[in-house]
Amino acid sequence: MAQRHWPWRLAVFVAAVVTPVAAEERLVVGMTLLQAATSTGAGEEFFFFFSCSIDCIAPPLAEPTANRRRVCLDGSPPAYHLHRGSGGGAGGWVLQFEGGGWCNDAPSCAERAGTRRGSTRSMDSLEVFSGLLSNDPDMNPDFYNWNRVKLRYCDGGSFAGDSELRNGSSVLYFRGQRIWDAIISDLLPKGLAKAQKVLLSGCSAGGLATFFHCDDLKGRLGDAVTVKCLSDAGFFLDVDDITGNNTVEPFFRSLVALQGAEKNLNKDCLSSTDYPYQCFFPQYILPYIRTPYFILNSAYDVYQFHHNFVPPSCDPKGQWSHCKSDPGACSTSQIATLQGLRNAMLTALKPFQNEQGVGMFINSCFAHCQSELQETWLAPNSPRLHNKTIAELVGEWYFERGPGIEIDCAYPCDSTCHNIIPSNQNGDSGIHNGGPCMNIPPKFYSISLQMILYLSILHIAEQFIISYDI
Template sequence: MNVNAVLVAITLALLTCGPRCIYSDDQRLLVNMTLVRNASALGAFCLDGSLPAYHLHRGFGGGARNWLLQFEGGGWCNSTKSCLDRANTRRGSTRYMSKWEVFSGILSNNASLNPDFYNWNRVKLRYCDGASFAGDAVYKNGTSLLYFRGQKIWEAIILDLLPKGLGQARKALLSGSSAGGLSSFLHCNNFTKYLPSTASVKCLSDAGFFLDERDISSNHTMRSFVKDVVSLHGVEKNLDENCTASYLNFPELCFFPQYAMKFITPPFFILNSAYDVYQFHHILVPPSADPQGHWNRCKLNPAACNPQQLNALQEFRRGMIVAVGLSYKYSRRGGFFINSCFAHGQSESQDTWFAADSPRVHNRTIAEAVGDWYFNRRATKEIDCPYPCVTTCHNLIP
């Protein structure tokens, strides 16, 4: 490449990035935070009353009118105490958040690291409400004030992005990881209402297919937890009406993807581990179900699990596969990639998204599978063989 060509390439990169992103010494893409200044007019606040925020890196070339929105994850709070504690951290306030975010994996702007979405407009929605961007309530007790305004935060960010080009999108992908992956299920239908009718709109959940399963003590620990979240945050009114009508006496079930999925109309892709580490540690074996710590060694290293524990893990995997299969029973446009890595969240890490040693199912990386599905290159409904047959998982229980 001659000197002029190099100068042109550098200039193009700088113009694309603009003043709101920088590159660190190791070439990571760092993108600056944008506060939603008019969010207060909509009543959109983080738990502590601070303004919501997002990070936007502009697309270029053929991707200039395509948009990828990524919900940040970070668990939930299900009581006033846990939410008050959360409000004093980066999970409940933009005051404590890093002002620069690393964009990697599905958010990377490097064609060799993110071949299908590198030149799209990529947005990371910061998570500060504690209920997967779905609540709408306020808590006051005379001394404490908490804003459960996740739904308003979602709306405020979208309204801020529409005049920045989202309103003219040709292609769009609503994505998220962990609690953010759950947000993709909860907001997929609503997302289409903001975009042109001609736009190709699809949704992706990474590590967000949280199961409604009994724990090892046969208790519905996760269901009880979710019920508290839905009640405290005022989530019920923002759940899909068709879903809640189907589960009239248990509307909180519509917070679980396995029940909400059949009411989602845009094409949807589920990326999940069959042995999702969060679900292993908090749904299958929550601390309350193992007070003596018999599962501690198994939790840290699957090779240390005894036959009974391995059997419980395999049953959990079967539950995941059955739930995903039922969700797609009537869907030809959907896709899934269920691998057997002991991991949680695989789309934002370059190692797991697209690298030489990334996890593969039938010799396809996650990035290739998602890209093939989004662009209709080939059907993508991949399920890995059960542990311990896998050879491409290089980070078990990271």
């Protein structure tokens, strides 16, 4: 049988692809669709370009009726990304809730259902794992070789809802709680059931979900497993805006009602109040959380600054627009007003600072979500408090190497801040890894182009290679 001679092609391909990978050392992880992950053969891993470990499973043509209860807003299957641990970290697990805001009425949820925040059909199948999810020991020394999982966010209710709504000819599914249940059930036989140490984390709306599900995960895994929780930018305050009205309270109230979240909120919190929606706010949940937790937050969290403290409705003339885009452009009076946001956060946190198992990194940077970005998690110029990076303090807290609590002085005292104002503030970090097609850092595009160039050369060269029998 006449075949092409492959070794020379493989050598050129490896030179084109593998060598740049070694220099970049960035991890790209593929998606596992949950309903497919319950089918035979799902979840198999193989290595791909850019040190990419993939769990890419094509969605089935017809979805089993039983699975309709654990779906995204639009009815598509939920998903996660898993990169396996190794060596001494094989018994450790980091689970990270993706963030991305919320929806609280039919129009906003219907709009969301057509985006990556409400449908896995609109999501990129690849995710860059960096910061807390990095597999580089220099960039993530305490958790680099643990099993690391990113839970994709597609329910619009911080993984807490359980209802559905007929919206014209379509149905909106608010199944966040069932998505959480199903993902954990899927991960248990993949090794989570044998975990020794677990860190449940999340950013923004995902950081809020961390508070909701912290004790639940501990209960599922048992007393023999060390379970701790890290909420990044998830400490959303019940706070008045600059006009003295409360913008966030009615938003969360309508969200809890629409999505049927009340029955899944902390039971002790619910029994302590006549207003169930209050148990969507961390400051009212924390007294009842028994599992150790760490709060990573900016005292000037830009999402809360832009949406809850100085929402657009309170600034019709745009007097805060420059201050919102650049803290250096804030007037003296605006800075004084923003100190009120910091004071409200520190007041809400104070009762928990001396609680056993509690850690905190509260800096004075204008930021939102700092554990996902390598630049803020652990890098030469990362934000620091008393010369400790976020990664160092989280590790100190988790492994009980120290108290694990640092609270910054008021802005503008901290010279280590990046003061990155996200380019959008729709509830996620506002910082996206790469272009519109895949979440791949821009520097990977040069590698991709190089690979395409080499493959083109191979194709041309192939035309001049004489076939022979082997």
